[in-house]
Amino acid sequence: MSNSGLVKSSIGRKLVMALSGLFLLVFLLQHLIINLLSVISPTSFNEVSHFMGTNGIVQFALQPVLIGGIIIHYIMGIVLTIQNKKARPIAYVVDNQAANSSWVSRNMIFTGLTILAFLVVHFIDFWIPEVVTKFVNQDWSGLEDGIEGFRYHHELVGKFSGTRGLAKASVYTIAFTFLGLHLAHGFASTFQSVGFRHGKYTPTLVKIGKAYSVIVPLLFALIVWFHALVSAH
Amino acid sequence: MNLTLKIWRQEDSKAKGAVETYPISDISPDSSFLEMLDVLNESLILKGIVPVAFDHDCREGICGMCSLYINGEAHGPDRKVTTCQLHMRMFKDGDTITIEPFRSAGFPVVKDLVVDRSAFDKIQQAGGYVSVNTSGNTQDANAIPIPKRDADKAFDAATCIGCGACVATCKNGSAMLYVSAKVSQFSLLPQGKVEANRRALNMVGKMDELGFGNCTNTGACEVECPKGISLDNIARMNRDFLKASTVSEEK
Numbered sequence: 001m002s003n004s005g006l007v008k009s010s011i012g013r014k015l016v017m018a019l020s021g022l023f024l025l026v027f028l029l030q031h032l033i034i035n036l037l038s039v040i041s042p043t044s045f046n047e048v049s050h051f052m053g054t055n056g057i058v059q060f061a062l063q064p065v066l067i068g069g070i071i072i073h074y075i076m077g078i079v080l081t082i083q084n085k086k087a088r089p090i091a092y093v094v095d096n097q098a099a100n101s102s103w104v105s106r107n108m109i110f111t112g113l114t115i116l117a118f119l120v121v122h123f124i125d126f127w128i129p130e131v132v133t134k135f136v137n138q139d140w141s142g143l144e145d146g147i148e149g150f151r152y153h154h155e156l157v158g159k160f161s162g163t164r165g166l167a168k169a170s171v172y173t174i175a176f177t178f179l180g181l182h183l184a185h186g187f188a189s190t191f192q193s194v195g196f197r198h199g200k201y202t203p204t205l206v207k208i209g210k211a212y213s214v215i216v217p218l219l220f221a222l223i224v225w226f227h228a229l230v231s232a233h
Numbered sequence: 234m235n236l237t238l239k240i241w242r243q244e245d246s247k248a249k250g251a252v253e254t255y256p257i258s259d260i261s262p263d264s265s266f267l268e269m270l271d272v273l274n275e276s277l278i279l280k281g282i283v284p285v286a287f288d289h290d291c292r293e294g295i296c297g298m299c300s301l302y303i304n305g306e307a308h309g310p311d312r313k314v315t316t317c318q319l320h321m322r323m324f325k326d327g328d329t330i331t332i333e334p335f336r337s338a339g340f341p342v343v344k345d346l347v348v349d350r351s352a353f354d355k356i357q358q359a360g361g362y363v364s365v366n367t368s369g370n371t372q373d374a375n376a377i378p379i380p381k382r383d384a385d386k387a388f389d390a391a392t393c394i395g396c397g398a399c400v401a402t403c404k405n406g407s408a409m410l411y412v413s414a415k416v417s418q419f420s421l422l423p424q425g426k427v428e429a430n431r432r433a434l435n436m437v438g439k440m441d442e443l444g445f446g447n448c449t450n451t452g453a454c455e456v457e458c459p460k461g462i463s464l465d466n467i468a469r470m471n472r473d474f475l476k477a478s479t480v481s482e483e484k
Contacts, residue, residue: 006474006478006479008441009437009438009474009478010407010409010437010441010445010447010448011474011475014447014448014471015471015475080447083446083447084404084405084406084447086444086446087337087338087339087405087407087446087447088336088337088338088404088446089338090336091336092302092333093241093252093331094302094304094305094331095305096304096305097305097453099305099306099310099456100452100453100456100457101404101451101452101453101456105449105450105451105452106451185450188450189449189450192450192467192471193450195468195469195470195471195475197464197465197468197469
């Protein structure tokens with residue numbers, strides 16, 4: 001009998017979710033470190049931002065891979081959800097799922113789509129203006145009239161200033177909360193999906209996952225509030 | 234004990250089915266859940282109502298025949314027991330108990346609470362065996378030394394009774410816990426390792442073909458499994474399958 005092959009199999013789909021998820025976990029850490037620089041050292045933040053924004057490899061190799069990874073993670077997540085709904089055509093009248101599994105593990109599609117809604121806001125806020133500056137206006141200098149040095153830190157603070165900044169910080173915080181909930185299941189789940197489960201390491205990995213899901217979103221939120229409350233004044 | 238039972242009634246596989254309510258009284262807290270249903274059925278017969286069909290066989294918790302989704306949980310609220318080993322003392326006097334069949338595209342309802350779980354047999358037939366005839370050729374148990382840890386893990390996997398609680402419980406209707414137990418009980422042992430690649434490919438392929446859902450690691454199956462089959466088995470199957478579909482030449 002022939003088998004369905006890796007790509008078409010349920011375990012293959014699981015692997016795609018896990019590997020793209022793992023990649024996004026690494027990306028988040030990278031994003032966080034650069035964001036932290038905006039608080040610790042605006043000069044370094046400017047330099048790193050300029051490098052990331054103008055380096056050919058980052059812009060034309062890593063960025064497409066990142067966007068591709070996000071798209072694959074979402075498409076596969078939606079495909080899996082549809083297939084899984086089909087696997088139980090008639091729902092239970094009473095289903096006590098809370099008795100055997102965590103809310104976060106059962107609502108990955110919900111937290112994931114909430115993060116997608118945030119990504120739209122975030123892209124409109126940061127990514128599209130960058131694309132306009134670089135590709136439409138052909139301005140790759142990273143400079144701005146009336147500003148000494150690079151424009152990035154100044155722009156960032158501008159985006160979070162005033163009442164609008166406070167509202168934006170609130171929206172970002174809500175999104176980071178959902179990100180944390182998503183990561184609370186996602187981190188450890190990626191390792192289980194690739195078959196990495198070991199009596200010695202898995203308990204520690206689960207703890208790291210829990211810590212990651214709290215610390216990373218919390219730091220993202222604190223940075224946003226720092227700019228909304230401190231830098232803007 | 235006096236109880237209100239809400240039971241899924243469905244005449245046959247094509248009928249629509251609905252929940253019917255039956256009050257029941259004077260149930261001993263020491264009776265088992267299935268004995269309680271026996272009492273109900275006797276009273277239904279006396280009233281000229283068709284008794285509720287449900288699966289059962291050994292009533293010792295080892296055959297995997299009984300099922301039932303009781304108050305939203307496979308095999309009811311107790312842990313590591315099948316429905317036949319669930320006792321009425323787990324409920325309170327005056328409780329309303331909802332009883333439904335196991336729900337899955339792979340387990341169509343035959344009648345009332347009886348579902349067709351032959352999909353599991355098909356998965357088993359796809360590779361859940363060793364291709365040597367052992368009958369009459371039994372070797373001495375100690376002829377091949379096996380590490381105690383591996384033997385224990387294989388035995389733990391082999392305790393799976395194939396009841397289908399994992400599928401019924403999983404929000405995705407995934408059969409991964411069952412299939413992984415059946416893969417693991419062989420792949421951990423030298424006699425089963427020989428065919429490990431082919432077995433993983435064929436059993437997973439059959440599982441996908443039969444319309445079971447995709448595992449998302451919620452871990453609900455492990456909690457509701459009457460035999461406590463561990464998620465370790467799913468991770469092992471993921472590894473075995475990835476190895477089989479990339480490194481090995483098996484098709």
